[in-house]
Every structure is written in C-alpha cells, then in structure tokens.
Amino acid sequence: MGLKITVERSTSPKQKPDTSNLVFGKHFTDHMFIMDYDAGQGWHDPRIIPYQPISLDPAAKVFHYGQTVFEGMKAYKTPGGPVLLFRPFKNLQRLNRSNTRLSIPSIDEDLAMEALKQLIKIDEDWIPTDEGTSLYIRPFVISTQATLGVSPSEQYSFMIILSPVGSYYAEGINPVSIFVESEYVRAVAGGVGNAKTGGNYAAGLKAQEEASGKGYSQVLWLDGVHRKYIEEVGSMNVFFKIDGKVVTPALNGSILDGVTRDSVIQVLKHWNIEVEERKLSIDELVEAYRKGTLEEAFGTGTAAVISPIGELNWQGDKMTLNEGRTGPLSEKVYEFMTGLQKGVVEDPFGWVVKL
C-alpha cells in the first residue's frame, strides 16, 4: 500500500438533513477523500479533507472527453449496531476494470478500501438508521489535465463522497412501469457498456426523458446489434421469472457486471431456484406473457437494491406482471438482500464487512 492517508478535519460541521425524508444523492457529509495522479509520479497525496468544491481549469479533459469512471456502494447501520459494508472489494475491483477500459491508471484497491473505511468512520454520525435508509458511497475518478488534445489524461483525481440516502425510488419497493425502448440504444459490444463510466449514463438520458413523458419510470434497453435481446432496465440489471425459472441476460460485454446482479444470482441458487444467464429476446418475453408464464420481473442495482416491474410497454402493447403488484419472489429477494446488508439476516456468503 505504501501511501499514508492524511486527515484534515472540518472545523464547521454542516447541519444534518432530516433522515425521514431523504432525497437520493442530494446531501453530502462533512468530509471527502481525494487522491491525485500525475504521469511520472503516479497516484499521490491521499487525503481526507472537509467536503468542498473542486477547482478545475475549463480545459480539464473531464469537461470535454468524458474520461471518467465511478462506483456506487452503500454502508448500513442499525441503531447501536456496527457499520456494515456489502462486498466492497467487488466494487473496487470493478472500478479498476472500468479504469482499464477508459485508459485510466489503476488504483491500489487496499488503499481505496482503507480510504473508504477511514472516511466512513470520520462521518459515521451521518449514517441514517431509519427503515430503508443508508449511506451511499460514491468513489469516482475524473481526468483533470487542462489540454484539448484527444488522448488519455496525464492527470486525474480519485475521490470518494458520501451521501445519506433514503430509498432510490420515492415510491419505495412498489412496482414501476417500464417502457421497452426501440429507438435509442444504450451500448453495444466493443463499446464501454460494461464499464461504469459517465458516457453510458449520458447516452440513456434522452430515452428516459421520453419514457417519463409517456408515464414510465424507466426504459428496458434492447441490444444495439439485433435490437431484440434484453440488456438492462434503466441503470439496473434485470431479472425475469418465467415458468418457475429465473432468467437474466448473460454478461455479453455491453451490460454492466452488477454486484447486486451477481449477489442475487448466488442467493437464488442458494435457495435452489434455477437461474439462467443467457440471451433473452423481447419476443420470448412477449410469448411467455401470452402463455401466462411470465411471472415476475425486477431490476437490481446498488441504489435501488431490487426494483419490481409491474408493467412493460412494448410498442404500445402493455404487459401487466403479477397484476401490477410486487411478486412474491421479488419481495423475498428484496427482504433477504436488504436484511443481509443491514445485518439483520444471517450472511451465509461472507459478503458483509464490518467496519
């Protein structure tokens, strides 16, 4: 590890928000972690400092060429209990996979873990304990070199910021309505769809906006080559229960290797539920719906954990799943996953890390 993290404590702590009504990613804690990179010198000066604005030259590459990566994780706490992290190394490993894809230098995962732990400890009082709340953790890297040539940056900043959050969806675990997207494409194999980088999210905004205008929460993305295989839902991985089995799109290079996705697959298998990771076309889904075997659907992601799908709109045809209510499997997975994360359910997987 080598590098030592320095700490400068805030002398003017902020007022904490009302934790009964938290908006996702709006409030931030008193401190942040930052570490800089310069070509030749490598990553240097890891430090925890008071949460503060970043000052960048207008020519900084992040503003022009989108060379960024990020991660999302959560810390949970019950009143009087320890602070719990969920598979944090999986996220830090993925951060480095994203870094590689985006030509960003790797980050020492042990140092990042240590930074995470120290930062959370310093701002531990910010972790909300109300039902459904947690501390959202956002590690991210931005390219900061102030030159306009299109090439990998020679300077970067790696930061971690923390945000006390409620449920990602104001509606909570209630099922959402999803518009199956046939015009826009999120990503394609050979691109950056399997990296957690800003451009993937920017590419999805227009479709999301248009779906919202039609009364839908999110879009279901189809692949960019055949325009028929299911990829993700909004910014989540997606699962379907068809005729007793659970099907989720296989990792094909254009979808994100979600930590929640991986966890849910393992949990289902642990419960002896058959899980298939494979290609799944929208036609197969429609056919299953017509035959009455499309039983449930849900999205998975760090922010929402589990987001049940109540309706799918495919080219004007509406498919209502489980009468628009949260299905029993979706509910069971949600309860188990959030139980694990909060430490109220026994962890047979060794996923939960006590701070």
Place this chain on the structure above:
Amino acid sequence: MGLKITVERSTSPKQKPDTSNLVFGKHFTDHMFIMDYDAGQGWHDPRIIPYQPISLDPAAKVFHYGQTVFEGMKAYKTPGGPVLLFRPFKNLQRLNRSNTRLSIPSIDEDLAMEALKQLIKIDEDWIPTDEGTSLYIRPFVISTQATLGVSPSEQYSFMIILSPVGSYYAEGINPVSIFVESEYVRAVAGGVGNAKTGGNYAAGLKAQEEASGKGYSQVLWLDGVHRKYIEEVGSMNVFFKIDGKVVTPALNGSILDGVTRDSVIQVLKHWNIEVEERKLSIDELVEAYRKGTLEEAFGTGTAAVISPIGELNWQGDKMTLNEGRTGPLSEKVYEFMTGLQKGVVEDPFGWVVKL
C-alpha cells in the same frame, strides 16, 4: 436575443506563447465566455470574464454521468488582415442538435455567435498568424447540478474558451498510419455517435492507445452492428478516392455530421469530382486496394482540417496508399480548404465570415 453580455476585463494579461511551436489546445487566452442555466430561470448571465478555474461541487453531474456537449471551430488571421471564421453557424446549430440528444436545453444561436465574436475581438491579439496556426475555439456545455440521481441536470454552464494552436498533428500534413479496429466499437445507431459529446471520445481512448502501441496514429472505426462498414477515423470523418470517385460513409446516426466533411463534399462537387455518400465496407476497400483502384484516403475535421492516410493495417495486412505520400487530391483539398479559411483563396460558397 434579449440577454446582454457583460464584460469584465483581465487586469493581469498572461504572457503569450511562442507561436512558432504551439501544442494543440495547451495555451488559453486571457478571457472566457460563460453563461449559466437554472431550471425555471433558463439561460442567464452571459458574461466575458478573465480566464479562470471553474469551481464545482464534487457531486456535479458532469463528473458522474457525462452529460456534456462541445464544439470545435477555428478563427484565422493573416498579418494585417481581418479575423475570419469558417461556417460558425453550422457549428452552433450542431451544438444544439447535440444538446437535444443529451437532454440539455438549447442555446440561442445568435447570442452564442455574439458571444463568440465579442470574445475573439477582446483576445484578438492572441490569434497567431504563422503558417498553419489559428485560434481554436471550444464552446462547451457541462451539467453542474450537485445531485447523484441519474436524470438530466437542472443546472448547466455554457462556456467558450480560446486556444492559439499550430497544426493538430505535429507531423503536419504528412500522411498518417491507421490501424483498422476490429475489437472496439466507437458508437452504434440509436446511441450518441452523431452527437459531439464526451462519452464518444472516452469510448475511443483505449483503441487509440493500443493502436499507438503498435505504431499507428489513429484507428479506423468500423460499425458496431456488422463490424464491417467504415465509420470514422480517430475523431475525424473519412474519405476514400476509389477509381476516380470519392466515397465517404453516409450519415447513418452513428457518425458525426462534420462541418469539414460537409464542406469537402461541396468543394469536390464544385470541382466536378463525383462524391458518393454511402455504406463502404472494409472488404470493398481491401478489394479496391488489391485491384489498384484505392488511390487516396484522408480524414477531415476542424482540428486537422485534412489528414492524409498513408497506410491502413487491417488484421495484420498493410495497405500502403499512394506510396505512403500525400495524394494529389488530398493535397489539393487541404490547400483549398486552408486557403479558404485563411482568406487567401476566393470563397465561392459564402462560408467565410469576417469578424
């Protein structure tokens, strides 16, 4: 237009760089233009201020979700002559097309043009006049709202910065060697390939880096669906002279509608050279090379104007074009285009705008 641009002049002008040896996009002038957007209020406070760092919250959406667009233009000046812009409205119109695709509110093109003119006038002394030099103009929009929900930002900044530049490629008009990319994909129809947004450039870095490692300047991108139709070269549009005709990939939704591309097509037609905008496969190119009818190839873009291609490497097979020298048509187009832009060639198109 309505809004009035305010001006705050710098009281500490910077030292100007040696214009005989300018690196692309490294030096910036004394002033910048900035205008802010807030939902409800719209674009407001257009102002020219001393060139200075931007201060942003670490949660600003631009750092996380890549919601950005930009443009590139050039201003030219000959000693004692007027300042010339090349089809600036085309760029501002494209900026708004990119804005629409990225869910960013439109910008008044007349106001942007006025900002551009005032800013350049104030920093006119920065425009280099040496052979091959110009003032590169970078308008760009970044999303600044400090919340982590994935949705279009409610706050933006639109900025214009200016950089005195030499030739984009240190090699000048000398032909470059190009690696035909078969692993990575830049963009796909339905995505954001035809918008000038950061994510497209981030997605190309890895391929560029690997091509550099093999001794190639840029990559030739193939389409993401069939992996065989030619799209762009590096961050430029691309033209091939085959058997006396010029062929360039048709605008298909995944390639950029380049202003230089459009201009070159019109110039060639003006010269009674046949131009085909259509699908062009790598197989057709290889076939033409074998038959000896692949005469020339060049990239087009604002930064490089014309960049002749001397060699193409397709899966290990090297195709040398025009014996690795700049072809006569490439040379002629380059001389004409740069002549137009500098005002030393008569402009039959009405493209050149005097400041």
